[in-house]
Amino acid sequence: MSYQVLARKWRPKSFDTLVGQEHVVRALTHALEQQRLHHAYLFTGTRGVGKTTIARILAKALNCEKGVTPTPCGVCTACQEIDAGRFIDYVEMDAASNRGVEDMAALLEKAAYAPNSGRYKVYMIDEVHQLSGHAFNAMLKTLEEPPEHVKFILATTDPQKIPVTVLSRCLQFNLKQMPPQHIVEHLSRVLEAEGVSFEPAALRHIAKAAAGSMRDALSLLDQAIAHGAGRIEEEGAGGVRAMLGTVGDDHLFALLDGLAAGDFHAMLEVARTMETRSLSFDSALQELATLLHRIALVQFAPNAVLDDTERDRLAVYAERFDPEYLQLCYQIAVHGRDELALAPDEPAGFGMTLLRLFAFRPASGNEAPTQKLGAGGAAASPPQRPQRASPPAAAPSPPAPQPEQNAAAPASADDWHGLAATLRQPMRQLALHCELASRDGQRIVLRLAPAHKHLQAHEEKLRAELAAHFGHPVTLEIQLGEPAGQTPKSRADNEKRERQERAIAAIESDPFVREACDLFDASIDESTIKPI
Numbered sequence: 001m002s003y004q005v006l007a008r009k010w011r012p013k014s015f016d017t018l019v020g021q022e023h024v025v026r027a028l029t030h031a032l033e034q035q036r037l038h039h040a041y042l043f044t045g046t047r048g049v050g051k052t053t054i055a056r057i058l059a060k061a062l063n064c065e066k067g068v069t070p071t072p073c074g075v076c077t078a079c080q081e082i083d084a085g086r087f088i089d090y091v092e093m094d095a096a097s098n099r100g101v102e103d104m105a106a107l108l109e110k111a112a113y114a115p116n117s118g119r120y121k122v123y124m125i126d127e128v129h130q131l132s133g134h135a136f137n138a139m140l141k142t143l144e145e146p147p148e149h150v151k152f153i154l155a156t157t158d159p160q161k162i163p164v165t166v167l168s169r170c171l172q173f174n175l176k177q178m179p180p181q182h183i184v185e186h187l188s189r190v191l192e193a194e195g196v197s198f199e200p201a202a203l204r205h206i207a208k209a210a211a212g213s214m215r216d217a218l219s220l221l222d223q224a225i226a227h228g229a230g231r232i233e234e235e236g237a238g239g240v241r242a243m244l245g246t247v248g249d250d251h252l253f254a255l256l257d258g259l260a261a262g263d264f265h266a267m268l269e270v271a272r273t274m275e276t277r278s279l280s281f282d283s284a285l286q287e288l289a290t291l292l293h294r295i296a297l298v299q300f301a302p303n304a305v306l307d308d309t310e311r312d313r314l315a316v317y318a319e320r321f322d323p324e325y326l327q328l329c330y331q332i333a334v335h336g337r338d339e340l341a342l343a344p345d346e347p348a349g350f351g352m353t354l355l356r357l358f359a360f361r362p363a364s365g366n367e368a369p370t371q372k373l374g375a376g377g378a379a380a381s382p383p384q385r386p387q388r389a390s391p392p393a394a395a396p397s398p399p400a401p402q403p404e405q406n407a408a409a410p411a412s413a414d415d416w417h418g419l420a421a422t423l424r425q426p427m428r429q430l431a432l433h434c435e436l437a438s439r440d441g442q443r444i445v446l447r448l449a450p451a452h453k454h455l456q457a458h459e460e461k462l463r464a465e466l467a468a469h470f471g472h473p474v475t476l477e478i479q480l481g482e483p484a485g486q487t488p489k490s491r492a493d494n495e496k497r498e499r500q501e502r503a504i505a506a507i508e509s510d511p512f513v514r515e516a517c518d519l520f521d522a523s524i525d526e527s528t529i530k531p532i
Contacts, residue, residue, distance in 0.1 A: 177212025
């Protein structure tokens with residue numbers, strides 16, 4: 001017997017075995033149980049998510065010899081012939097190659113006749129959005145009021161191209177992309193049934209490469225079995241990672257380790273290893289952006305990461321990177337991927353993206369934000385730059401009025417502002433948005449604006465952090481209320497805004513700039529001005 005590919009062999013034959021489309025199965029099951037059968041159904045979704053499969057199961061449910069049922073028997077003549085693709089009353093038409101009005105007219109003419117052996121004639125039109133405008137017009141009347149023995153099932157990957165007059169005549173079901181975890185679980189069941197040994201980590205790479213398509217995942221699984229000589233492994237010459245050319249998590253975490261340690265040579269070494277193994281730099285930047293997104297989730301919404309092992313691993317990096325810098329890293333990775341095609345070559349484009357990540361990292365203490373690296377990897381002192389003539393400074397603006405300290409505010413408010421900036425994440429975020437209301441011995445009272453009350457979830461961690469800082473137990477109380485004075489965050493924002501305003505004023509008052517604006521009828525884009 002000839003080999004049957006896994007995508008066909010393991011195509012679901014009933015609603016019970018369908019994976020990942022529970023919302024569609026629930027609606028169709030209830031409709032079949034209650035005999036509330038519509039005359040036209042539209043299934044939308046990307047490739048390989050089950051549109052044609054659901055159409056065949058629905059056709060069996062309508063024509064099963066035991067009656068209209070959500071659980072077709074699968075053994076009667078109608079069920080077996082529909083599975084085999086030879087049931088005369090179930091017609092699948094590809095609109096990509098039968099898109100003309102003549103093709104539609106021929107189909108509608110046959111629809112007028114009663115079924116030959118089934119209960120219903122079921123017409124499944126795949127990629128229906130490729131029908132011509134005249135073909136859509138020809139089917140409108142029949143689609144709205146078809147003969148009682150006819151059911152239409154339309155499927156498309158691009159519902160925006162379907163006329164609204166057609167959409168309004170159909171029950172529409174949007175099929176979801178398969179979550180990676182669902183794909184991994186299904187592939188595991190398939191491999192166990194096939195008797196093929198596998199590593200779960202290898203299946204995660206296949207699920208990611210399938211991009212939500214179960215059919216693509218099964219096709220890649222076929223390829224992986226052949227590539228690994230009957231075994232599914234993650235590493236090695238016959239491993240899934242080598243087959244897909246994907247960048248492993250170890251490379252991405254090595255990049256982040258080098259970035260956190262300020263070791264650019266370690267980051268370059270990772271890039272050289274990737275180039276030696278002919279790994280895709282485009283995929284590397286895509287996966288790096290995904291990893292940065294997951295780390296940011298752990299910082300602000302750790303429960304959104306469901307996998308405990310992944311959450312624990314990402315939590316280490318969530319504490320090592322400042323949230324604002326992490327957002328910048330994400331933007332650099334995304335823009336670096338967009339610019340990869342414009343680079344002299346991919347390794348150069350990837351290397352420049354790594355340089356940006358390194359150059360824009362926050363300075364710690366008195367360290368310069370960017371340092372020139374010596375041959376041994378140690379940071380060398382930056383070269384002295386020639387002094388430029390500074391533009392004339394604008395007249396200093398009067399200091400912004402500061403809100404009066406209330407009586408409960410201690411004189412150590414400045415100490416609180418400095419302390420808050422040194423704490424680890426996520427306690428730092430909570431502390432920066434809190435005003436020190438009072439401190440009496442071991443008791444500390446903070447005031448937090450109601451808009452930031454979600455940060456109060458880290459109160460216990462902040463108490464432990466403060467106890468470690470002061471070297472003795474502390475009692476922490478956080479009161480919800482609008483701060484009477486400035487929080488560390490609001491003061492930092494005010495200082496940043498004042499620096500920006502002074503920089504804008506200095507540029508606008510520069511005689512050369514004013515002359516250039518007058519000469520060329522130009523204006524100053526204030527968003528491009530940065531204080532130095």
